[in-house]
Amino acid sequence: MSDGLITGVLGDAKVRRPRLLSPLREHLRDTMWFAPTAGLVGAMVLWVAAAELDSQIVAAAQEDGDYDTIKSLMQIAEDTKVVISTIGSAMMTFIGVVFSISLVAVQMASGQFSPRVVRLYVRSRITKITLTVFLATFLFSLMTLTSFDSESDPRLLTNVPLIESILAMAMVFLSLLLFVAYVNGTLRMMRISFVIDRIARESFRVAVKHPPEGAVDDERLGPATARITHQGRAGVLRDVHIARVVRAARRHGVVLRLLPRIGDFVVPGTPVFTVHGGAAPSRSALRYTFSVGVERTFHQDLGFGLRQLADIALRALSPAVNDPTTAVQALDRIIQILASVAGYPLGALRHRDRRGVVRMVQPVPDWTALVDLGFAEIRGCAVGNPQVIRRMLAGLDDLLRLAPEKRREPLLRHRELLAQAVERTVPEAADRAFALLPDRQGIG
Structure with a gap:
């Protein structure tokens, strides 16, 4: 589990938790x-x-x-x-x-x-x-x-x-x-x-915003004692009723680990929870605890906003549209979102009951996954558009200054891959130098 855990207590004012309904x-x-x-x-x-x-x-x-x-x-x-x-x-x-x-x-x-x-x-x-x-x-x-x-x-x-x-x-x-x-x-x-x-x-609104709390002790969940599978219709996991899951786990004295991430496509028979510390709660206890639909939503999906922004940028960079300025505007917000979570622990959410006991562990995208989601596809289509290349380089440089040392690797990797792509595809040295000059406006 990379980058540690985000710890949150239900009802804690520092951490934004979904309401009961x-x-x-x-x-x-x-x-x-x-x-x-x-x-x-x-x-x-x-x-x-x-x-x-x-x-x-x-x-x-x-x-x-x-x-x-x-x-x-x-x-x-x-x-x-x-x-x-x-x-x-x-x-x-x-x-x-x-x-x-x-x-x-x-x-x-x-x-x-x-x-x-x-x-x-x-x-x-x-x-x-x-x-x-x-x-x-x-x-x-x-x-x-x-x-x-x-x-x-x-x-x-x-x-x-x-x-x-x-x-x-x-x-x-x-x-x-x-x-x-x-x-x-x-x-x-x-x-x-x-x-x-x-x-x-x-x-x-989706991002969990609270000051970094430093190193978090990894509480031992112990071996999985049971698995709970999805018995409903196939679809995208839209959200989980966290309060209801925590309540069911507390009543049975167990910890439930959610296996798929919000936004994953699940089919009947897919394991959705592993149970740690005892017998699995009954089906009735976990009824209506997670929702499956036909599309992703913002509700608990940390990466859905980046997915939408990347899609807008990709369509803007397509030959049919050819609108690099729109791609730059999407990159502005991608960089803003990544900068907002650059210093926060990522990887999983731990949800506790009123006594502070961990009752549910929920996976969320880690830092590398978010960076790849924001830059990988756009980087592949940006070659030939110096405006987008320059904006991406400036954004990566800004994130390198904001992110902790242990989170620099994916940013450096994307920067190096972008520079290599420009070296391979742009024949003129002057054009390469122009394209590799960071600029927050692309070409202002």
Whole structure:
């Protein structure tokens, strides 16, 4: 196990640990149905409450014999009925516009950036909020129309949708504001600089950030006493419910070591846990402890951000695109991510119970794996693009100054391989000297 262990205590404020329901929360964020469905339910609840309030207002006026007030309310309701009808039809047009813009943005991102970045648009909060409010406004307007009473006698009237009409107009105003914010946010996400920045920010949320604690004593787990295999469907290991695994291991007095890394593809029968110190927990105790899906997520995957940035750079360096400036922008963030973890222990996470006893060991990429992920493929495609070569050399030099001595080897290896590739492929000495000159802007 290289580079030591990252030690973390559940609930320790120094180490960011997933919340109890974080896997479920993350999975819901990867869907487009949950927020609109919740919005529709909320709209129904709001309409029922507003309709009841309108009914009580009319009933109170009837009890007081204040029929002039009821007539005034009826006149106001008739005036607003046309507006509510217009709102109902207009919101469907707005919903179609939002859906069309989203499809165009997703198609462009998949074709020009990388298919892996499409999930950024799926997880976009402003898109979900806008669609949710639009659908809720449409449903609320339709339900408000059903509240208009055709009775003209104030004594027999049961409801005047005054509060409902006011709320419908307020929701329209909110929808217009959200539409402006949605267009602005979508246009930003169609620019590669903001996509790369978003990937980097998501990556920093995954990284475990705490000051290096020096050497960590390797607690002896002892020999493996059992193995637990995957019995579900094949797919990518998306995340592990750490709190539930720790709780199951504590109840059985064992330590569970996760074998695949987050992001690995697992098939039925693949060993996922080794048990140390006793008998394996039952299947029911470990139910829903890990999630398998069709694609990787940011939730617990330390290398997924680097994977996306490398994909963007590779597509930018392809002959069909030939956009080295975008590759340089991706390299900027790759270097930033690597610099942020250069001094931290890597290799595995140890999760403890409330008493401080290690109950789960989770593998994470070590320093060499992260450096190779960030540079290996881009280095192979960078030859012939002096802008990218110069930026990569400058980035490697910066990381060599930041990384501890024991982590210099993979950086030096990539630097030497890049220099050798330039020597082999660039015939002119002046061009070689120009390409091998480090520059943080590539060619500023």
